[in-house]
Amino acid sequence: MxxxxxxxxxxxxxxxxxxxxxxxxxxxxxxxxxxxxxxxxxxxxxxxxxxxxxxxxxxxxxxxxxATPAHAQFFQNAETWMTGQFTGADEAITLSFNVLRGLFILYLGISLVRVVQAARQDEDWQNLARTPMIILIAVTMGDILANLIIGSGGGAAGGGGGAGGG
Known part of the structure; x- marks a missing residue:
């Protein structure tokens, strides 16, 4: 901070x-x-x-x-590395990562609504919250491991370091 x-x-x-x-x-x-x-x-x-x-x-x-732009997106370094390695497919790689991020956010949003509804109806909301939490942790760990594998996001094409993963 x-x-x-x-x-x-x-x-x-x-x-x-x-x-x-x-x-x-x-x-x-x-x-x-x-x-x-x-x-x-x-x-x-x-x-x-x-x-x-x-x-x-x-x-x-x-x-x-x-309102400021998000600099810490999931798999930002992996996207930067892949666009540096596969220079002809810049738009396809960016589109793929943005679609994955969008699906992830939609899933978390829908899951959050279901958890809140279950809590308001005095149902067992903790079981509903467990699966999205596991997926959130798995994606975060995947981003951390990808950053460990590819380094700072720079590739052979000289791409600079990415802004970090969430």
């Missing part, structure tokens, strides 16, 4: 890092944090800042954090 803030220098990253630091400090110095929360309550009462405005500001910061 510190490296991301150092490289990208986005306001949302700085806010997220500071919130993480505040959370760690709050755990360590709980009494002092309670005094700080009391100060925030009096500040809120004095200037009449509503919860809705705080939620809107938080939502804007959250969306700003996720």
């Amino acid at each position: 510190i490296l991301d803030v150092t490289i990208n220098q986005s306001l949302a990253g700085i806010v997220q890092l500071s919130m993480f630091a505040i959370g760690g400090v709050a755990i360590i110095w709980r009494r002092k944090f309670n005094r700080c929360l009391n100060y925030l309550v009096t500040f809120n009462n004095r200037y009449k800042i509503t919860s809705t405005s705080l939620i809107l500001i938080g939502t804007a910061l959250f969306l700003d954090a996720f």
